[in-house]
Amino acid sequence: MGNPMTEQTQTSEVKSSAQGETGKNPGIIRVEGMHKWYGDFHVLKDLNLTVKQGERIVICGPSGSGKSTFIRCINRLEEHQQGKIIVDNVELTDDIRHIDTVRREVGMVFQHFNLFPHLTVLENCCLSPIWVRKVPRKEAEASAMEYLERVKIPDQAHKFPGQLSGGQQQRVAIARALCMKPKIMLFDEPTSALDPEMIKEVLDVMIELAGSGMTMLCVTHEMGFAKTVADRVIFMDGGEIVEEAPPHDFFSNPQEARTQQFLKQILAH
Amino acid sequence: MTESTMKPPKKALTPVKWMREHLFSTWYNSLLTVVVGYLVVTSVGPLLNWALFDANFQGADASDCSGAGACWLFISQRLNFFIYGFYPDELQWRVDIMFLLLAVAFVPQFIERFPGRKWFGIFGMTGLPVIGYFLIPGGNFGLETVESTKWGGLMLTLILAYIGILASLPIGVLLALGRRSEMPIIRGLSVVFIEVWRAVPLITVLFMASVMLPLFLPEGMNFEKLMRALIGITLWQSAYMAEVIRGGLQAIPRGQYEAADALGLGYWKKMGLVVLPQALKLVIPGIVNTFISLFKDTTLVLIIGLFDVLGTVQSTVTDPAWQNVAVEGYVFVAFCFWIFCFGISRYSQNLERKLDTGHKT
Amino acid sequence: MKKQTIDSKPAGPKPWYDPRVRSLFFQILAIAAVFWAGWTLVENTLSNMESRGISTGFGFLDETAGFGIIMSLVPYDSTMSYGRTFWVGLTNTLLVSAMGIIAATLLGFIIGVARLSSNWLVAKVSLFYIEVIRNIPLLLQIFFWYFAVLGALPSPRQSIEVGGTMFLNNRGLYVPEPLTQDGFGLVWGALLFAIAAVVGIRTWAKKRQLATGQIFPTFKVSVAILVVLPVLAYFIAGSPLEWDVPALKGFNFGGGITIIPELAALWLALSLYTASFIAEIVRSGILSVSKGQTEASKALGLPNGLTLRLVVIPQAMRVIIPPLTSQYLNLAKNSSLATAIGYPDLVAVFMGTTLNQTGQAVEVVAITMAVYLTISLSISLLMNIYNRAVAIKER
Numbered sequence A: 001m002g003n004p005m006t007e008q009t010q011t012s013e014v015k016s017s018a019q020g021e022t023g024k025n026p027g028i029i030r031v032e033g034m035h036k037w038y039g040d041f042h043v044l045k046d047l048n049l050t051v052k053q054g055e056r057i058v059i060c061g062p063s064g065s066g067k068s069t070f071i072r073c074i075n076r077l078e079e080h081q082q083g084k085i086i087v088d089n090v091e092l093t094d095d096i097r098h099i100d101t102v103r104r105e106v107g108m109v110f111q112h113f114n115l116f117p118h119l120t121v122l123e124n125c126c127l128s129p130i131w132v133r134k135v136p137r138k139e140a141e142a143s144a145m146e147y148l149e150r151v152k153i154p155d156q157a158h159k160f161p162g163q164l165s166g167g168q169q170q171r172v173a174i175a176r177a178l179c180m181k182p183k184i185m186l187f188d189e190p191t192s193a194l195d196p197e198m199i200k201e202v203l204d205v206m207i208e209l210a211g212s213g214m215t216m217l218c219v220t221h222e223m224g225f226a227k228t229v230a231d232r233v234i235f236m237d238g239g240e241i242v243e244e245a246p247p248h249d250f251f252s253n254p255q256e257a258r259t260q261q262f263l264k265q266i267l268a269h
Numbered sequence B: 001m002t003e004s005t006m007k008p009p010k011k012a013l014t015p016v017k018w019m020r021e022h023l024f025s026t027w028y029n030s031l032l033t034v035v036v037g038y039l040v041v042t043s044v045g046p047l048l049n050w051a052l053f054d055a056n057f058q059g060a061d062a063s064d065c066s067g068a069g070a071c072w073l074f075i076s077q078r079l080n081f082f083i084y085g086f087y088p089d090e091l092q093w094r095v096d097i098m099f100l101l102l103a104v105a106f107v108p109q110f111i112e113r114f115p116g117r118k119w120f121g122i123f124g125m126t127g128l129p130v131i132g133y134f135l136i137p138g139g140n141f142g143l144e145t146v147e148s149t150k151w152g153g154l155m156l157t158l159i160l161a162y163i164g165i166l167a168s169l170p171i172g173v174l175l176a177l178g179r180r181s182e183m184p185i186i187r188g189l190s191v192v193f194i195e196v197w198r199a200v201p202l203i204t205v206l207f208m209a210s211v212m213l214p215l216f217l218p219e220g221m222n223f224e225k226l227m228r229a230l231i232g233i234t235l236w237q238s239a240y241m242a243e244v245i246r247g248g249l250q251a252i253p254r255g256q257y258e259a260a261d262a263l264g265l266g267y268w269k270k271m272g273l274v275v276l277p278q279a280l281k282l283v284i285p286g287i288v289n290t291f292i293s294l295f296k297d298t299t300l301v302l303i304i305g306l307f308d309v310l311g312t313v314q315s316t317v318t319d320p321a322w323q324n325v326a327v328e329g330y331v332f333v334a335f336c337f338w339i340f341c342f343g344i345s346r347y348s349q350n351l352e353r354k355l356d357t358g359h360k361t
Numbered sequence C: 001m002k003k004q005t006i007d008s009k010p011a012g013p014k015p016w017y018d019p020r021v022r023s024l025f026f027q028i029l030a031i032a033a034v035f036w037a038g039w040t041l042v043e044n045t046l047s048n049m050e051s052r053g054i055s056t057g058f059g060f061l062d063e064t065a066g067f068g069i070i071m072s073l074v075p076y077d078s079t080m081s082y083g084r085t086f087w088v089g090l091t092n093t094l095l096v097s098a099m100g101i102i103a104a105t106l107l108g109f110i111i112g113v114a115r116l117s118s119n120w121l122v123a124k125v126s127l128f129y130i131e132v133i134r135n136i137p138l139l140l141q142i143f144f145w146y147f148a149v150l151g152a153l154p155s156p157r158q159s160i161e162v163g164g165t166m167f168l169n170n171r172g173l174y175v176p177e178p179l180t181q182d183g184f185g186l187v188w189g190a191l192l193f194a195i196a197a198v199v200g201i202r203t204w205a206k207k208r209q210l211a212t213g214q215i216f217p218t219f220k221v222s223v224a225i226l227v228v229l230p231v232l233a234y235f236i237a238g239s240p241l242e243w244d245v246p247a248l249k250g251f252n253f254g255g256g257i258t259i260i261p262e263l264a265a266l267w268l269a270l271s272l273y274t275a276s277f278i279a280e281i282v283r284s285g286i287l288s289v290s291k292g293q294t295e296a297s298k299a300l301g302l303p304n305g306l307t308l309r310l311v312v313i314p315q316a317m318r319v320i321i322p323p324l325t326s327q328y329l330n331l332a333k334n335s336s337l338a339t340a341i342g343y344p345d346l347v348a349v350f351m352g353t354t355l356n357q358t359g360q361a362v363e364v365v366a367i368t369m370a371v372y373l374t375i376s377l378s379i380s381l382l383m384n385i386y387n388r389a390v391a392i393k394e395r
């Protein structure tokens, strides 16, 4: 299991300097009054969200509503300008030490996979454990193989990403993120660049992952997935969280007009 | 919950903020800014003084130059030589007409939605050289003959580059087709031709043209020096042109060839009507870029004794009547080339961008 | 024969309509044309040379050259043969090309990266450099450095001095030459030992990282060892190095190493000019690595430095190296502009003076072109091997 001791000490060091209130665990992700602008364009407006350990959240909403921007703020691929984001008790500020700490604990899967084309599948998976977690290569490779088995492509380990199908590439991307043994996984439309027959193989992996108790934040339009695994569904529109409910209530009894309209469009497909 | 009227917190962009962000964001950026800024400030001031404030623009001869700044007088006094070489004064109107026609043909290319600019371009590639062929050397239609040894300056530079590119275009097309031919011998010959010319420096080609060409030709037959240089430049340039065009041919999808075959077009019709029109359009930026290189490379002809614009300047900066005007001369030539090359490269970049989008949508 | 078999096929086309026959015909025609042209050229050339009294063959290479060359890396004087002038020219070409390639690469990478700097001033100055330098003919730049800058330097008696040991004047740059004394072997020994130690440390560090995951600061330690050991040895051996400082003798300097202005001007111009092209290559190479790649790397927790080293640079280099080699080739070919200012490179010495004296144009031009052809073919061969080795595997 990696090198948990050094990891723990490093994190707690930053943590204590980041803020005083540890102790009780009010949620692994806390977003409080967060705003973001692109230039003058107000993309995210006063977002508030608390995610508990092990919770699975699905975010949906029309195109351009700021879903990607929101989850990219959580591992600081985008900067927010106002409000607070606290991930695993570390507040995201300009301090690079905080950013590095958070990114180590947060895995991310992109719409377009973003595998490193110059490295083999196995090397993709081992890169970060070796250089960031400082795991011995043998161990890193062994654990990477475990994850590749979990996503059902151990036999592709020595190929290059360009030689795999889209569904296989996305599963490698999931395995790569898992190799860092993250506490939280972010998914940004992981299936929307895939052909229908590949969507299922990726969703199966995600459902299996959800069953294992991982904290997950997924931006997706796969409503079936939301119904089966989500603890909560969040609907965003125009940079705001419009509605937030357990999947059953969300789909059967949406409160807001905008949500109803969105669901009508989605389900009309 | 309506449209928010909130503004981003650090909204106002003050100059101080801008500088903090773009010049002094980290300690090494600050250090760089200070060092580079110091270098820029200390060099720009004296440079401006030399080129403008202390410079001499007016007068009749060297004695009117103070020596404190640039002696631009030298350029204006010798401008005629730099532009026309030894072309007789009273016949220079012929060259002027060509300059004018050149501008008429190509300035519209820089102006988008200039009506019928394509036709101006086509004129530039066909009518213009024909008119030039009769007008500049003379010797027909009652025009007085002007020996090519008298041509020089900017005019010669333009002639070399223009004919070089125009003549190498068809040869380049043939070579590119040859290199992609299915006949092994034709392909082999094209590859050898292209690779040999591309491997050797232009200066060896020019030497070869000026020393060896006379040996190759049957006795009694000979070309003028300018003609020999042009032959060398054209052969050399056509190898580069072939590679550019080959790139375009490769970019045409197989389906286009197959569709042409399916329509029953023969090889030449397939190439001429379907493939080449698309490929050539694709490689216009590439052709423009090779033109820029060729344009700069024409200066090499001064080594074999032709007076291009650099040659004319080089031969006058050592004139004892003027002292230390080398820098002024070089700056003038540099400026001439820079204007042409920078302008044309901007043009080709725009074109590339447009072709790029044109392909996606 | 061929015709027969085709005709004997029942449904076969008439020979003229058979594409294979056509293709054969065209190819034979092409070969015939090439042979005919070659034959005519050879015949014309031979008769022309005969009528001008020019001898043929490579015998001239053994004849005495009888002219001096201002700079040579191999021992040379005017009593030596024309064959020797070839070597003098070739080594001079290789020297200036190598110097130019090193300087242009360094400068080009710096400017290319600076072009992408977040520092506005640095980015704009680099842009200015690139746009100015690459749009001005190289020959003009060579002239500028040679005639306008170096030619305007003072005469030897008024040399510009740097610390009384280096002198710059219109005859060139004079720098002290290090002369190793008896005990210097110790320094060489120390250097060799340091190199061995660095290699050892690198392997050890790699092994340790594989085994335990700990990362050793190999680079810093290597640099320290490489510097400290030889310096220590130098002082232990009692500073066994003397400098032959150039001194004014009569009208010029003697002693030390001289960098003639022809070499300096050519080197400066070639490096500055090529650097502007390399900078653009580097810039577009770095930009070719998509934003998604850096984002993925950051999302995995790799800090900026490692992201650059492990993700961006390896991918950018694949894009950079092929056009970079073609710039190196261009630089080597452009070094032939030496002729214009009298630096004795291959073209100036061999294709210039030797050709003029012997008149054997065909042989001299053939040899010179063969040299350039060899250089460029071997580099493109290496390039192809490299490309095949690093090609990113796609389906």
Ligand SMILES: Nc1ncnc2c1ncn2[C@@H]1O[C@H](COP(=O)(O)OP(=O)(O)OP(=O)(O)O)[C@@H](O)[C@H]1O
Pocket (backbone or CB within 6 Å): A038, A041, A043, A061, A062, A063, A064, A065, A066, A067, A068, A069, A070
């Ligand atoms: N770098 C940027 N600069 C300026 N505006 C941006 C930038 N990135 C995104 N935006 C804008 O921010 C808004 C939200 O973008 P975002 O990518 O978060 O939407 P989304 O909900 O993920 O949409 P989709 O479902 O299409 O992925 C959009 O209007 C987009 O145009």
Ligand SMILES: [Mg+2]
Pocket (backbone or CB within 6 Å): A067, A068, A069, A188, A189
């Ligand atoms: Mg999105």
